[in-house]
Amino acid sequence: MIREVVSVRDRTRIHYRKLGQGPGMVLLHGYPQTGHMWRKVMPALAERFTVVAPDLRGYGDSDRPLDGYDKRSMAADIADVIRALGIAPVVLVGHDRGARVAHRFALDHPALLTRLVLLDIAPTFDVFARTDQVSARARWHWYFHQLPDLPEALTAGREEIYLRYMYRTSAYNPAPIEEEAVQEYVRCFRQPGAMRAGFEDYRAGATIDLEQDGADRDRKVAAPTLVLWGEAGGRRPQVPDMLGVWKERCERVEGYPVPGSGHFIPEEKPAAVIEAILKFAGVPAPPA
Helix, strand or coil: CEEEEEECCCCCEEEEEEECCCCEEEEECCCCCCHHHHCCCHHHHCCCCEEEEECCCCCCCCCCCCCCCCHHHHHHHHHHHHHHHCCCCEEEEEECHHHHHHHHHHHHCHHHEEEEEEECCCCHHHHHHCCCHHHHHHCHHHHHCCCCCHHHHHHCCCHHHHHHHHHHHHCCCCCCCCHHHHHHHHHHHCCCCHHHHHHHHHHHHCCHHHHHHHHCCCCCECCCEEEEEECHHHCCCCCCCHHHHHHCCECCEEEEEECCCCCCHHHHCHHHHHHHHHHHCCCCCCCC
8 A cells, every 4th residue: 555645735745545556536534533444445445446545634644734624625635636646537435524525526626526425424504404402412523623722622632532432422333443443543633733623624614614515505416426324223314314415415316324334334334335335336346
């Protein structure tokens, strides 16, 4: 596996992992994780694609600038990486915060995209618009992270406690997020400015991202889109009708819940993710 960096338009360095040969595929991680979250799916996908798994701006081993955490800027980072590596057009797969970047990418950079896969999110505008008491409790961190300075102060020196809580409570079965992975995430989020960068991602989500997503509600993603979500153990998805809400945003969309998975689908159910992506991309899955 190759690990390198690309400097994007504002000189922010984006770290990425690259594996395989073939058409381009880019995997975007969520919070609180890095590109390492794709470790269980990259090898199989790389048998058929050139697979690139970046660390988003502010995450992992990418730079942590003071600004640029709105999804339009983060999508532009990914466009710069794709152009620099010469792998366009790509199948773009995003989970959690990375899926929000991917949705914005599909609207802003359609020429660089062949297919879009979104894991465990509803559109930003719809999540906020449909929030009730139950969903607010489930997504308490969305609101905590918006507070200025306080999250940084309360998590300083307690990064591991915070991360382990998130993995334990958001996964249906946290065991597949093995100790090696937890320690890799802890290493990254203990770096100076890393926790703040993650919080800035959420602060942008509740302000400029919310505004832009609301303004673009009538713009539909042109690329064929696959939506997957986890609802094991009675877990409530971000909106009651996950497929229905994406039908309002995409010209062609299909999707379904992944059995036995919570939020961290690529780690909890990697075989299901591999099979779904390859089938959607029109490629036979490798034998079990």
